Amino acid sequence: MTHVYHQYTLRVDPSLRDGLRAFLADRGIESMVYYPSLLNDQEAYRDISRCDGDMRGARRLPASVLSLPICSHIGVAAQARVMAAVKEYFGVAEAL
16 A cells, blocks of 8 residues: 655755755755646636735745655655755754
């Protein structure tokens, strides 16, 4: 039995997100920004959106999320490599 997850998304400070993405890419680790804007801001949904208010919380998310690779065939070593790279970018030392 395997999982069906297709995204593992981190929320990071918007000023660090693109730097993290470039850092991972330099190490051969793919990442993706799947939702660069809110659905109600996209042309296809603009006229049918039922959103009320300014949605301040939701509006901050597109600039602060980054999805890491996740699928059933990624082994433990590859997972550890991704985690180590994220920790390295943020300067997090390994637990003793």
